[in-house]
Amino acid sequence: MTETLKEKYAPYFKVGSAFMVCDLETRKELIAAQFNSVTCANEMKVSSLMRQDGSYHFEPADQIVAFARENDMAIHGHNFVWHNQTPRWLFENVTPEELLEKLRAHVQKVKEHFGELATFDAVNEAIEDKSEEYLRDTPWKRVLGDNYISQVFRVIKEVCPNTELYYNDYNDSFPEKRAKIIRMLKELLAEGVPISGMGLQAHYNLYMPSLDDIKRSIEEYATLGLKLRISELDVSMYDFDKGDEIKMPNPEFTKRQADFYGGLFKIYREYAAHIDAVTFWGVTDKDSWLNGFPVPGRRNYPLLFDDNGQPKEAFYRVMDF
Numbered sequence: 438m439t440e441t442l443k444e445k446y447a448p449y450f451k452v453g454s455a456f457m458v459c460d461l462e463t464r465k466e467l468i469a470a471q472f473n474s475v476t477c478a479n480e481m482k483v484s485s486l487m488r489q490d491g492s493y494h495f496e497p498a499d500q501i502v503a504f505a506r507e508n509d510m511a512i513h514g515h516n517f518v519w520h521n522q523t524p525r526w527l528f529e530n531v532t533p534e535e536l537l538e539k540l541r542a543h544v545q546k547v548k549e550h551f552g553e554l555a556t557f558d559a560v561n562e563a564i565e566d567k568s569e570e571y572l573r574d575t576p577w578k579r580v581l582g583d584n585y586i587s588q589v590f591r592v593i594k595e596v597c598p599n600t601e602l603y604y605n606d607y608n609d610s611f612p613e614k615r616a617k618i619i620r621m622l623k624e625l626l627a628e629g630v631p632i633s634g635m636g637l638q639a640h641y642n643l644y645m646p647s648l649d650d651i652k653r654s655i656e657e658y659a660t661l662g663l664k665l666r667i668s669e670l671d672v673s674m675y676d677f678d679k680g681d682e683i684k685m686p687n688p689e690f691t692k693r694q695a696d697f698y699g700g701l702f703k704i705y706r707e708y709a710a711h712i713d714a715v716t717f718w719g720v721t722d723k724d725s726w727l728n729g730f731p732v733p734g735r736r737n738y739p740l741l742f743d744d745n746g747q748p749k750e751a752f753y754r755v756m757d758f
């Protein structure tokens with residue numbers, strides 16, 4: 438392999454990898470060679486760090502952060518406020534003021550330990566997928582009220598004034614959900630909430646969303662004046678939970694995926710002035726979370742590197758311009 442992703446895209450944006458600490462055992466060289474931004478896939482989530490007795494469990498995240506710093510890679514924090522992977526006891530018998538104080542203490546702890554990271558997902562997945570509803574019903578919202586998102590952004594920013602805070606969500610480019618996300622972002626901006634960016638998770642597949650919808654979405658998010666991160670990119674071979682009967686990998690789908698990735702990165706290059714980083718969720722097909730999700734036992738091939746860490750057709754298409 439000659440030129441790498443991070444070299445080729447240096448004039449445009451950082452190219453990131455979101456991976457787990459166990460991937461360092463097998464994928465260290467590949468990650469260091471190809472990427473210049475790192476996200477801990479699990480290790481910085483609240484439930485990974487915080488223990489009920491008040492102690493903190495930093496070791497796995499430390500290993501990833503040390504690796505990133507040795508290799509001169511940016512570190513993106515993921516995440517502070519989410520309905521998943523957050524201990525339930527945090528929300529038990531707590532007043533709104535107490536919960537905000539707990540959040541403040543947590544953010545402070547993370548800052549003291551890792552320093553102020555340049556970027557962090559302040560809030561993850563707050564918008565509801567169901568058409569008739571707007572905000573997702575979450576423990577944070579139940580305790581803090583409907584305007585919890587502005588409250589938590591403010592608290593986090595007070596502790597970390599130098600960190601650019603992001604809102605991060607999936608189905609980012611489906612028109613209906615996009616409209617709700619845009620509505621929320623506009624409300625936050627109008628209230629002067631310290632939000633710097635929008636993270637498009639970009640868990641896409643070969644069937645949807647269309648490249649047109651993706652382009653339109655990037656355009657709309659960028660028009661708000663926010664920085665963008667493509668934060669969790671992968672392109673599943675399947676129409677979500679359908680298509681089990683298709684034998685994979687197969688050349689037709691491998692080519693369709695390469696075409697999709699090629700089109701996607703063309704759009705990303707066009708909007709490079711707005712994009713801070715494009716981060717893939719997982720390193721190789723073998724390590725992807727989509728193996729077994731949403732269909733238990735089903736293999737998937739959503740990334741640019743195959744099971745052996747070799748570049749796929751999609752890799753070459755992303756590099757061919």
Ligand code: GLA
Nearest residue numbers: 478515561607638640669726
């Ligand atoms: C969401 C979260 C990530 C991760 C993925 C699935 O997109 O933001 O942290 O859990 O789901 O792996």
